[in-house]
Amino acid sequence: MTEKLLTEQIKRLDDVRANYEEITENIALAAEKSGRTAQDISFLAATKTVEPEIINYAISLGLKKIGENRVQELLSKYDEYDLAHADLQFIGHLQKNKVRQIIGKVSMIQSVDSIKLADEIAKQSVKNNITTDILIEVNIGREESKSGVMKEELDELIQKISVLEGIRIRGLMSIPPICDSKKEISKFFDDMYKLFIDISAKKSDNVNMDFLSMGMSDDYTEAILSGANMIRVGSRLFGARIYR
């Protein structure tokens, strides 16, 4: 490595360290403001486009959860992640025909929005003698371009999935629309929290509302204040990406 490259790499790691500290401090502050502690909030790093060495550096700082959103990328990086110290999850849109490739490799799939996808996850999990944890993705902003189930269809989907073997519902996930103000986005987060509480209250068999995964780089504080207990942060930790 040339000196210039080495200097750049050191700068990059320093940035990740400073960002990590800033985010964990903000998490603690927002958690306290909402009557909880930092330990109640899971910080998952969205690692798309990030090299394994950088991801593992973040893990060495204390990061416990990472999430990929492309199957191909996850598989190509899989052998290099420090999975002895962190948990790997799948957070992106998942095609049914690719489920087989990640079952047993990820501890949770956050983006389940149809019975067809859930069926395949269940089937492949049973084949591998495991149970796969999932979150149901909700399209809280009713955007045609986005994945996720509409909230009117949520109960029925949960009911159908809850009877399947090999799969276990652990909560909800959402990516709200891009908003102009914090106030506007908080409304979507509040709507999600309400769904989360309503479903928890039903106490259905095989349905656990342990995780409410929402909030990304620009809005994770608002998400926590609205009741999120898992945030997914990418660019604020690792720096800007070329693609989203």
Ligand SMILES: *Cc1c(COP(=O)(O)O)cnc(C)c1O
């Ligand atoms: C990329 C990604 C994130 C994080 O996005 P940032 O804005 O970079 O924090 C969160 N969730 C999902 C599903 C993602 O694909």
